[in-house]
Amino acid sequence: MFSRSRKPRKLPDDGPRNGWYETLPPPPPARIVEGVVKADFAVIGAGTCGCAVARRLAELRPDDRVVLVEATRVGYGTSGRNAGFMLDHHSHGGMKHFEAARKNDRLFAAGTAYLRELVQQHQIQCNWSDWGRIYVAAEASAEDALQGVADGFDRLGVAWRDVDRDALEEITGSRFYRSGVRADGSALVQPAAMMRGLAGALPINATLYEESPVVELDMRGGFRLVCPEGTIEAKQVVLANHVFAEELGFLKHRIVPLASFASLTRTLSEAEKGQVGTEGEFGLLPANANGSTVRLTLDGRILMRNTLHYARGKRFPPELMAEVTDNHRQSIARRWPGLADVGFAGTWGGILGFTRNEGTVFGAIRPGLWALMSADAAPMTKGAIGGKLLAEHMCGIDSELLQVMLSLPKASLLPPDPVLRFVVNREIRKAAAAGPGER
Ligand SMILES: Cc1cc2nc3c(=O)[nH]c(=O)nc-3n(C[C@H](O)[C@H](O)[C@H](O)COP(=O)(O)OP(=O)(O)OC[C@H]3O[C@@H](n4cnc5c(N)ncnc54)[C@H](O)[C@@H]3O)c2cc1C
Numbered sequence: 001m002f003s004r005s006r007k008p009r010k011l012p013d014d015g016p017r018n019g020w021y022e023t024l025p026p027p028p029p030a031r032i033v034e035g036v037v038k039a040d041f042a043v044i045g046a047g048t049c050g051c052a053v054a055r056r057l058a059e060l061r062p063d064d065r066v067v068l069v070e071a072t073r074v075g076y077g078t079s080g081r082n083a084g085f086m087l088d089h090h091s092h093g094g095m096k097h098f099e100a101a102r103k104n105d106r107l108f109a110a111g112t113a114y115l116r117e118l119v120q121q122h123q124i125q126c127n128w129s130d131w132g133r134i135y136v137a138a139e140a141s142a143e144d145a146l147q148g149v150a151d152g153f154d155r156l157g158v159a160w161r162d163v164d165r166d167a168l169e170e171i172t173g174s175r176f177y178r179s180g181v182r183a184d185g186s187a188l189v190q191p192a193a194m195m196r197g198l199a200g201a202l203p204i205n206a207t208l209y210e211e212s213p214v215v216e217l218d219m220r221g222g223f224r225l226v227c228p229e230g231t232i233e234a235k236q237v238v239l240a241n242h243v244f245a246e247e248l249g250f251l252k253h254r255i256v257p258l259a260s261f262a263s264l265t266r267t268l269s270e271a272e273k274g275q276v277g278t279e280g281e282f283g284l285l286p287a288n289a290n291g292s293t294v295r296l297t298l299d300g301r302i303l304m305r306n307t308l309h310y311a312r313g314k315r316f317p318p319e320l321m322a323e324v325t326d327n328h329r330q331s332i333a334r335r336w337p338g339l340a341d342v343g344f345a346g347t348w349g350g351i352l353g354f355t356r357n358e359g360t361v362f363g364a365i366r367p368g369l370w371a372l373m374s375a376d377a378a379p380m381t382k383g384a385i386g387g388k389l390l391a392e393h394m395c396g397i398d399s400e401l402l403q404v405m406l407s408l409p410k411a412s413l414l415p416p417d418p419v420l421r422f423v424v425n426r427e428i429r430k431a432a433a434a435g436p437g438e439r
Helices: 048-060 098-121 140-156 165-172 191-200 242-248 318-335 379-394 400-407 419-434
Strands: 035-044 066-069 133-137 161-164 179-183 206-209 216-218 223-227 230-239 256-265 282-286 293-296 302-310 344-354 361-366 369-373
Touching (some): 035 048, 048 066, 066 230, 098 191, 133 140, 161 165, 230 379, 242 369, 318 344, 361 379, 369 379, 379 400
Parallel strands (some): 133 282
Antiparallel strands (some): 256 344
């Protein structure tokens, strides 16, 4: 049974510096929750899901008051600390749950189109680029995984083309990669800038509160969201706080929390840019899970993402961050020996959610309490469209796409720790053994 009042065991930690965020101008002071704030709808968490659900609720209910409440600053959390791939389609080989993958793929495409439209409409300066992406293999042992990506695209009916070693060298300036699968249609962005822009362009009846962690959710007769300096009284609440929903006691044993890590370099000098290919930008996704996501950004920085870590603890201790920084430095040196010592604007971790069955967290938990979480592949675009669809669902607006979302299986139950921890660590080691040189 539900208890009537919940206090989170853990809140988002400030954590290590998010390099994307660090390179933006400082934001104006946060509007925090003070005194009593009354709302028709309160959305907890201002990531891709929360921003989208708040926006659409405010559009559909112009006379209602929507409150979006964030523990930290918009753009600082996971939606602003990822690799910035806005994926319209994604293939990860095997696709054990193909029917779910096919449906999810429709949502990814709709989410990409939705974000593209919002970025254009509000002229959000986030270096949005329709460069697409290349899935890459560095060693022969990863060729099977790359073939799996191509086969998955074939099954989904998504166009792709081969990229050979010479072409990859032309694009990246490095002979590290032996082959690739290129697909168009997805975008690359500066994610912290995009999130800040999206939150800054919310409709007038939606108000963003930041630096206001919800430290208690009281459900005794209506909803009271208790923050350190004040309280939100809301008629309906949406949990869009991702893996932190379980810290409030909801959605436990549905999502595997897996951390990954990224570093962003300083802007390369003109001479250094001569070492990183001819296109002025690229975005590479690893075919093997042990590999690295790598970007050259439009403003001349390298983003390096790799290393996976089971993240139930939701904290990134200094020893772990030292190991990750070292991994990133070595990964850059292996690709571009001349850039081995380029300084980093930041190295950080963030948590991704995975389900066992490519399932969803979407819909009502109890009267007036809703939840939405984007997990598995392409969570940024799936989260954006999921937020829009959840708001429409809450307001009784049906659509074919909503039916697609509702027809997906719910995220299935996972074993508790230590079993889950053991299984996840075993999978991480398996991926490392299958692609030892991919990182
Ligand atoms: C290194 C890395 C690279 C990645 N690369 C990509 C990529 O290229 N493309 C892609 O699609 N995905 C990528 N991801 C995954 C993607 O970023 C996340 O899956 C996605 O951002 C989740 O969005 P969300 O809205 O569900 O959650 P979040 O963005 O985590 O938003 C939830 C918000 O809730 C807030 N919150 C939590 N608890 C409370 C509370 N009690 N009170 C108030 N607020 C609270 C948090 O501060 C947070 O801002 C990557 C992730 C990482 C870590």
